[in-house]
Amino acid sequence: MNYWDYIRVEELLKLQGGLEGDESKMTNHEVLFITVHQVYELWFKLALREAISARDLFRKNPVPDVELSAAVRSFKRIATIFEQAVSHFKVVETLTTRDYLDFRDQLIPASGFQSAQVRELEVLLGLEDNRRVPLGKEKSFMEALKGEGGKPSRAFQRVESRLGDKPTLKDAVYEWLARTPIYGGVHSEEGTVEFLRSFLASHKKDAAVRLERAMHVAGTAVEASEVRARYEREMQNAESFLFAEDDPTADADTKRRRRDVRAAVLFLESYRELPRLAWAREVVDSVIEMEQGMILWRQRHARMVERVIGRRVGTGGSAGVDYLDETALKYRIFVDLWGVRALLLRAPILPAVEHEEAYRFRVEDRS
Amino acid sequence: MNYWDYIRVEELLKLQGGLEGDESKMTNHEVLFITVHQVYELWFKLALREAISARDLFRKNPVPDVELSAAVRSFKRIATIFEQAVSHFKVVETLTTRDYLDFRDQLIPASGFQSAQVRELEVLLGLEDNRRVPLGKEKSFMEALKGEGGKPSRAFQRVESRLGDKPTLKDAVYEWLARTPIYGGVHSEEGTVEFLRSFLASHKKDAAVRLERAMHVAGTAVEASEVRARYEREMQNAESFLFAEDDPTADADTKRRRRDVRAAVLFLESYRELPRLAWAREVVDSVIEMEQGMILWRQRHARMVERVIGRRVGTGGSAGVDYLDETALKYRIFVDLWGVRALLLRAPILPAVEHEEAYRFRVEDRS
């Protein structure tokens, strides 16, 4: 086999015909624009494959531990892909406003918003519909994927079929997390609740110390009472979050699962050195890293658009820069993982792990 | 001279004593934390020097063209510094939440918000007070810089003296921009107004074409009328922005200067190939690049904080992540430069430059 057949170079290099369908009539600027988007689509395809692999792994019950490192690698690979995607915007920024305007106006309504794979990735990972930011004239993000005259396009079909592809990565990871054994070799209601109670006791003690320090700094009586109120709110929030009482409309099953997921993440992050927990904790960390990568990509996208064309209406009819900045902050998927992060305590004040021996092992020769 | 004396290595390496004042008792994590902030302060010092040099250059009248490339280099150097600052957050992210919490709680109220040099940079560049986001208990950003018992600290003095160091970089650059000769070898009211009128005529024609295209895509009659309204608003806004009628409360002088600055930027970006305009246009582009670098740094800062400790109250009492995200979008300085960007037209529909010969020259031998 030759390199060029393997990589399918000739076919690949024929796909930059642009608006004219004739490469020789195109400027380098338009070729750049197409190239950047093609590179993104290639990366997104790989990111999707990795997310599917990870999802398929976590839907197993039990998840073979021997495969957890593969999941971590998938998440880290997606993160690395988004890191490259972030720096790609530097290439786009070699376009001046005028270069880009030369062909941009003819693109309407073509828009990066019509990238089916970005939508697929959001759907597969588990972005909830109620978090979506409505976009200009579109009733929904699915409308933007319809072809002329409202006909379902291949892009539409891709996303539609992904909407039916369950469970989402989030659901699969959460199911697995909810089975984490806390305080002993097997998962149990009692172990979980006991751990949460001990943890909240430590959290309270710590908050009291911090409150005292903050009171010391506070100037006036008004300030002092504000500070006190803030700390009390913080303590109540911690408890209601961990016991999943923060959404009273949820049913009992949902609450229990949420509590178990949050307790698991709290446990894994709090006792991160315990060897048996190591890969589970790496899973949590790499999911966070992956999601951070996507947020950074959205924010960098907003900055690139603002730099190249300023705050005009996007080709897809969106509010352009503002829309991108808004989605960056709102399109959160693994909210429970981020939520736990704000509650962690420093090691010296953590309650001791019960049944610690169940989480240890050693590689090295003991003899 | 030896390297170690020149770099003052020994003195430098003694400044990481931390909370204890004794390095041998510190964890590597705390040393990392201090190191990152010291590295930032060193870079900020240099960024300040470069901004001062550029400001001093633009306060000259006339600005010697031979020095414009030096100003561009200063702006690009600041942009490069912020690019490094962005990637530094990756080092901070090698801290786990627990590592950081170990010493973080004792830092209160010490906070990166107390970095005098960041405030100085904002002040020197020309961030306006009414754009500042109020922070927790502080009445003003100056309060946060006071020492214990409200005594003025060295940090406070630094920023205070910078507040008196006029003109700001923005004002100096704007003064110079306002003198740009448009449509001929010298600056004149007539040339400027004539250019703006021609440009707006082209802008209108272009908007009409784009409107037609958008109408073609619009589905319903309601959508169509919304689209039409949007384009009409766009045309009106363009005119009132360029003639600086967007803020009716401004006095005539302020309006005229704003108009001249905006016209100059529009002119430089529209006819960017003309050799005599080249360095002036590079100045505009590099200022944009510099400001983009600072925005990206603030957004990345928010992501790092969220990743390491989640959305808790900052050590300085701020709302943490939300505060950082908000300042990233609100702390804009060169708003006129960004504003013009959204109005630029593609080259083929620009009006011809009058007196084009005044903007040409050639390096190469003609003989």
Next chain:
Amino acid sequence: MNYWDYIRVEELLKLQGGLEGDESKMTNHEVLFITVHQVYELWFKLALREAISARDLFRKNPVPDVELSAAVRSFKRIATIFEQAVSHFKVVETLTTRDYLDFRDQLIPASGFQSAQVRELEVLLGLEDNRRVPLGKEKSFMEALKGEGGKPSRAFQRVESRLGDKPTLKDAVYEWLARTPIYGGVHSEEGTVEFLRSFLASHKKDAAVRLERAMHVAGTAVEASEVRARYEREMQNAESFLFAEDDPTADADTKRRRRDVRAAVLFLESYRELPRLAWAREVVDSVIEMEQGMILWRQRHARMVERVIGRRVGTGGSAGVDYLDETALKYRIFVDLWGVRALLLRAPILPAVEHEEAYRFRVEDRS
């Protein structure tokens, strides 16, 4: 037009069939491998287009100065592309050795060495044949591009036709440089020689000062005489390089052209602030930046290969890592530009420019 038709997403996403020709049977690792190479080929296509545009510009006589900034942008865009290419290796490094070996052995003799576009880029830029590092069994780099049974492949044809596409970028840029007017508005033998003589006088004076300083530091008499010999060699080399006497076998015309190119670069870099020289100097700097980008890409390539599979024989039969490291240092194109860099002097000791007024102008209103 829709995004998916414009970007040709569906066709693009069907090109990752790999060895099996069936994507569903492929591992994510192989898809990653193909994707990275496809991304590279897309970027190289754009880099080629930019290099051709720049070459076409410099083959004009005279080169319109209004277009020099376009050339600079082409070079900087190529540099940015290579910068992205460098960081792409991080994605490849998410492959473990074992992942890669799984499909690598079946690729023989397919090899990145068979990338026609990399060869085209080298040829177009002007890499000389005698600098090429011979690769394993191949008699020449052209052999590696032949298909099975030695049939000329499309890859072979690409490079062959590029070999006939003259002038190279280097030759075109050098022709333009050789026409630079030195010491006055037009190019002349006298101006050039006079400048070189004045410059060499300053160079000699500077070397004498540096020699004295070095003698002060030198310990023994032997050291002192070595230091003196080194400085004398340096002075002689500077003169023979600038007057192009370093290759005595060259004919008079070649020598004169070389001298003129080197003198031009020396002049442009020495008086870099002069406005009329600004874009010509930016050309020189951006060519250097572009070539540096390519060297860094080759070195990073070597490091990636070493990390993923160690120092084994490459799929193309090459010596792998060593071969890559060797080409990084040997495949130099713009050697005269690099050569001049080592001779530049600090501003205060440069001879004054004669006819300086010929190189000045001012954008700003003088009135």
Next chain:
Amino acid sequence: MNYWDYIRVEELLKLQGGLEGDESKMTNHEVLFITVHQVYELWFKLALREAISARDLFRKNPVPDVELSAAVRSFKRIATIFEQAVSHFKVVETLTTRDYLDFRDQLIPASGFQSAQVRELEVLLGLEDNRRVPLGKEKSFMEALKGEGGKPSRAFQRVESRLGDKPTLKDAVYEWLARTPIYGGVHSEEGTVEFLRSFLASHKKDAAVRLERAMHVAGTAVEASEVRARYEREMQNAESFLFAEDDPTADADTKRRRRDVRAAVLFLESYRELPRLAWAREVVDSVIEMEQGMILWRQRHARMVERVIGRRVGTGGSAGVDYLDETALKYRIFVDLWGVRALLLRAPILPAVEHEEAYRFRVEDRS
């Protein structure tokens, strides 16, 4: 505590006095130069601390597995630091040649080569003396660290005391690796040898297949016999490397330890999914990553120097660019880890692990 006291900002910002000792007389370029080096020294200090922590951990016997993840984090942190150090060169490259020459010549013999901490890091990690590239007039790298008149400087003392600080990181890690239990719960001569024999059998079978494929591609009879010879050499080298017969002058103890280290790395990398091996394997990977980071830093250093001043003699008297490029490739420390990498086989042809159950465990609840 305030930020400015904690970070010691005022003291820090007073250390950029340069050659003059008076900041107000310095150019921004010289401040930049000093700043970059100070930033490097701050990072190197942290890198040293992390390397010491890791070394201290691996000198324990047995190494508590609960701490392996801390070692991995130390290595990754050092790698991240060097990654930042690599991109810092971009800041230096905002210096033009002339900017730098303005103060460079007065620095002689001050040189980055006099950075004690770089030397300390090399020494602590375990760079062997016979790998060092001799530098210009210096008899040894220690000479360069002496003060005027040959007096021992603080820099000299730092490195001297580090030379006595044993074991090196390499030795400590190797001791730990040599105790790895292969083929069962405890380390044994028999398990190790049995594994190596099985592995070499697989390696041989694989080489035979690859040889056949290569023969198929080979053109002439001469080529064919060359290819065959190459594969036979490869097989012999693999065996002599793994059984540490590659250096016949070594004594039996040294050979046995080398064999055990190489066998351990081979084992860990070959069966990387086994949970009990996971952290040990991460140790190996992160050491490789750390060393790669240092090589990339040296190569990037060479490119920066070449770009800023070309190939002149360094301030420290070294051969400049060539010296830096040479050290990048020669200064290898963990050569056994790199060596094993070239021998790994793809998973399907690996021999089965004996006593696999000894390397498994599961986090998740089994019930």
